[in-house]
Amino acid sequence: MTQAIAATATTEDFGSLADGSKVQAIVLKNNKGVSARVISYGATLQALHAPDRKGDIADITIGYDDLKGYVDTPQYLGVTVGRYANRIAKGKFTLDGKEYTLATNNNGNHLHGGLKGWDKVNWTVKSVKDGGAAGEASVTFTYISPDGEEGYPGKVIAEVTYSLNENNDLTVSYxxxxxxxxxxxxxxxxxxxxxGIESGRSALEAKLQLEADGYLPTDETAIPYGNIAPVAGTPFDFTSPAIINDRVRDARDPQILIGLGIDHNYVLRGGVTKEPRLAVTLTDEASGRGMKILTTEPGIQMYTGNFLDGKIPGKNGRVTRMGDAVAFEAQHFPDSPNQPSFPSTRLDPGQTYTQTTVHHIFVAE
Structure with a gap:
């Protein structure tokens, strides 16, 4: 009896930056038709291919075909976001009595690490591993963020590992x-x-269930007020499966009308956990492709691509518009450094920040 080949990891060239540094692409591939291409620039998920119920394989994440797209027109597509994902109000926070000032790059607030966040640096490839006996292929990237980078205190040494197994789990751990x-x-x-990003169908036609009873209302600049509001009775309610577009086009809640879509943090049941637990179930009923997202994080930012304006060409020259793709960003809450009631994002010497988020791909019957 022939033993099945485990998931594989292969390295490719993905171009060079202006300073001459090489960007690598690592392709993780299993025997079920699932593959992920991750590039060192921004430690970015550049492509994710998955089969539908007929066995037809398609790329299911938007991005760019080449390095130039990621460098010239950054839209955070597939990137690792740091040192702080999401927003910090007015680009300021206080730690141990000292105020720190960050770049204000989004409506007077600090967004996704600032002017040159971790999405705009070329991470070092630490290791590339084939599946072997464990059946899991992986790549680990590292980045050293110097003290004072973008205004943040402390030198931070970060690692991001993407791994793919034969259970169709694409895991991202930090x-x-x-x-x-x-x-x-x-x-x-x-x-x-x-x-599929070439299907011509809106991502908002998918059916979504979110394991969250509350969300964070925000002001017009997407900064949370500090309270957790119940989703019950609002268009934010995905506690039972619902078509995303039916909620986004619902005019009952001005929070959605602010951004012409959803760009809000959902408060997941259970808070911070040691092991990933179910947060999202997303299903495209026409193709049968589905994805379950499990995470150790207390929140998940749902973003319906509100700022995709149809002007910038992506893969195969296709432009992307609001609703062409949807993000579920597992994380702590936005503006936590200024919100004492939110789960803390503080990291001290001697501690290790960890996070694990699993994207389980399946085919619905």
Whole structure:
């Protein structure tokens, strides 16, 4: 009896930056038709291919075909976001009595690590591993963020590992340490369309269930007020499966009308956990492709691509518009350094920041 070949990891060239440094692409592939291409620039999920119920394989995450797209027109597509994912109000926070000032790059607030966040650096490839006996192929990237980078205190040493197994689990795990008290909040910013990015169908036609009874209302600049509001009775309610578009086009809640879509943090049941637990079930009923997202994080930012304006060409020259893809960014809450009631994002010397988020791909009957 022939033993099945385990998931594989292969390395490819993905171009060079202006300073001459090489960007690598690592392709993780299993025997079920699932493959992920991850590039070192931004530790970015550049492509994710998955089969539908007929066995036809399609790319289900938007992005660019080449390095130039990621460098010239950054839209956080598939990137690792750091040192702080999401927003910090007015680009300021206080830690141990000292105020720190960050770049204000989004409506007067600090967004996704600032002017040159971790999405805009070329991470070092630490290791590339084939599946072997464990059946799991992986790549680990590292980045050293110097003390004072983008205004943050402390040198932070970060690792991001992407792994793929024969169960169709694409797992993204993070580690970070610091030499001074600081704040850390990491996430992956992939935007998915389970119908396939070449299908011509909106990602908002998918059916969604979110394991969250509350969300964070925000002001017009997407900064949370600080309270947790119940989703019950609002268009934010996905506690039972619902078509995303039916909620987004619902005019009952001005929070959605602010951004012409959803760009809000959901408060997941259970808070921070040691092991990943179910947060999202997303299904495209036409193709049968589905994805379950499990995470150790207390929140998940749902973003319906509100700022995709149809002007920037992506893969195969296709432009992307609002609704062409949707993100579920597992993370701590936005503006936590200024919100004492939110789960803390503080990281001290001697501690290790960790996060694990699993994207389980399946085919619905």
């Amino acid at each position: 580690k970070a340490t610091t030499d001074k008290p600081t704040v850390v909040n990491l996430t992956n910013h992939a935007l998915f369309n389970l119908a």
